[in-house]
Amino acid sequence: MTETTDPLALERQVCFALSIASRSVIGLYRPLLQPLGLTHPQYLAMLALWQHEPLSVKELGELLQLDPGTLSPLLKRLQALGYIHRERNSKDERALAVTLTPAGRQLRAEAEKIPPAIVARLGMDLDELHDLHRALMRVIAATRGTNAPEPQDA
Structure with missing residues (x-):
């Protein structure tokens, strides 16, 4: 592919790269x-x-x-799977509290295998992935007009 200076060239668009990367990474999961x-x-x-x-x-x-329109059906499915409970908060009856069931807590042990498997499938070293994460957090913050939060772990 030849380098282009066309500002509307597909391969130069950040939105295109982010869209393809997002779908590809989610596909690995x-x-x-x-x-x-x-x-x-x-x-x-x-x-x-x-x-x-x-x-x-x-x-x-x-x-x-x-x-809420996206989250509610997602939570209903997690509850049907037996991973969560949704119940009125005892301190605020207007709020629904979401808690894990014992099965939901046990699922964490299986889920702990996922991050290293994703790292292996991406074939990128951890420093590279941390740099990418920081850059993406800056992009997210910029789209919201806020400063990027400091990374929790580096």
């Missing part, structure tokens, strides 16, 4: 998540709960940056 009975969005919800449980539906939506 699919066969790893299938034995757990999870989709990628459900996996992200479980990651948030393993780290921050209990969470209100609102807090979970904010963490995952999902609207």
